[in-house]
Amino acid sequence: MATSRDDSANGKAERVLIVSLNYAPEMIAIGVYSSGMAEYLSRNGVETDVIAARPYYPAWRTYEGWRRPWWTRRRGPEGTRAVHCPIYVPSKPSGSRRILHHISFALSALPVLLWKALVHRPDVILLVAPSLISAPGVLAAARLSGAATWLHVQDFEVEAAFATGLLNQKSLIGRLAERFEHAVLGSFDRVSSISGPMLSRLRRKDVAEWRITEFRNWSDISKVQPVEGVSPLKAELGIDTPHVALYSGNLANKQGLEILPEMARHLRHRTDLTIAVCGDGPMREVLQEQAQDLPMIRFFPLQPIDRLSDLLGMADLHLLPQIAGAADLVLPSKLTNMLASGRPVLATADPDTALGQEVEGCGRLVPPGDAAALARELETLLDDAPERVRLGAAARARALERWDMTSILARFKSQISAVIRDPRPAAEGQRDLRT
Incomplete structure (x- = not known):
């Protein structure tokens, strides 16, 4: 003792x-x-x-x-x-x-x-x-x-x-x-x-x-600042669509990332959207194989820490999938910087979970594993710029208050x-x- x-x-x-x-x-x-x-x-x-x-x-x-x-x-x-x-x-x-x-x-x-x-x-x-x-x-x-x-x-x-x-x-x-x-x-x-x-x-x-x-x-709020206008990283990565939905982080099985290709199939008609997956991990090859016929999904390596604001600010919204049953076992560390970037978060979690409680009011929640619901909510947010701005401001305020x-x-x-x-x-x- x-x-x-x-x-x-x-x-x-x-x-x-x-x-x-x-x-x-x-x-x-x-x-x-x-x-x-x-x-x-x-x-x-x-x-x-x-x-x-x-x-x-x-x-x-x-x-x-x-x-x-x-x-x-x-x-x-x-x-x-x-x-x-x-x-x-x-x-x-x-x-x-x-x-x-x-x-x-x-x-x-x-x-x-x-x-x-x-x-x-x-x-x-x-x-x-x-x-x-x-x-x-x-x-x-x-x-x-x-x-x-x-x-x-x-x-x-x-x-x-x-x-x-x-x-x-x-x-x-x-x-x-x-x-x-x-x-x-x-x-x-x-x-x-x-x-x-x-x-x-x-x-x-x-x-x-x-x-x-x-x-x-x-989150080191001083190092993650909301980007006004278009992030310079978007052109550097060769992304020319008006909208970007971003997942950035570890590519592992506990994230439930298989939902992203499923979601993209419901959004084939959105030629104005790039789903950017930025990161590495054991699921990368699996996801690339699942997304072979989905040109809207593009894969990028992790970016240097001094480009973090540019990376996160490239997004119109952040994607944060998680499998059912894990939302109270882990709280994704990437969430802190997502909120600090001043962009809304679209997560797969129930409202009464740790993740759900953190995202509520500064993003949207859909049930884990429901790719169709995730696609609908993403499309709704893409088509409602004032709501994205409101949720993004709430996300930044949440980061300052809690993180x-x-x-x-x-x-x-x-x-x-x-x-x-x-x-x-x-x-x-x-x-x-x-x-």
Whole structure:
């Protein structure tokens, strides 16, 4: 059990160790948020160490220049100390291969974890899920160093694996995974997640109320500005249609991206529309094959981070498909920048889900898997420019209200200090990281 520590009162800098499978230089999804929290802490006087995998996401290929069978140390832009660990990266991540992928990270991270625990003596060790399989190593390192422990749930990876068919819930591996998840969730001093419905799911998994904290994802509003007029990137990519519907991000099975070609078949008559798919991942080849007879769907690589505003501002609206059953297990990280771009979001989710609650009022929702409804709603928005403008303004306001990076990370840092002082407070002393 972690003990109360207050190094700040003794004039010593607080020390945080972050364990995250995904980290910079990955440019999208969880890696962006793990990097952002580490850099913010370091910039604000916290000694911050990171243990991460070698970058591979979203293409599921280890990046060029990183294909070395050993550990790599790197200094981040704000002074963070990162160690990137060698891992197994499957080119086609099935359920069993994903498990091996996560196990390989847990094993290669373990010696670094124990070394950091003994040498650097962190005050808090924070694990980002995925990957829960690294939790035993984190808990062992915390016991060695006397650190408090924090689990931040970006995805409910076990349930997401069931929902996407990667694991069979009734199989032996499925049952063991559920038991392992339950044990892990009950072992950390803090367990945070990124939305109200995901916090409710933690409660249903028997996580004690005093352990639960909300820690939302965020957007660097200063780096994502609404584009007035026509984005210059549109011409650079050779898009000459008046309208663009954009999906940008990871191309994986949990997104339910198969609906996009189905939707496009209902819109063949819209010669004024390009459906732009910008990203990489295991579903890219599948989608390209499904869209062979659909010239309105065009595929582009991920764009550099300094072109993010131009990319998002190229869209008349953003497409955000998600499969049924996953809308309360994950909250797509790409949503933050979609909203910040000042464009409406068209999502496949029910209104009472985490995604549905975030999109309501600044976009449109259709039932998951209903390609015809998605096509109808897209066409309605394309033909109603004033409504797109209204929803886009609401989206930008939502981003400023709920997703501002500075306020969210400032509260996160404050909560880090609180858990160092008292890892196990009374329930009534709990603080949320709400914006």
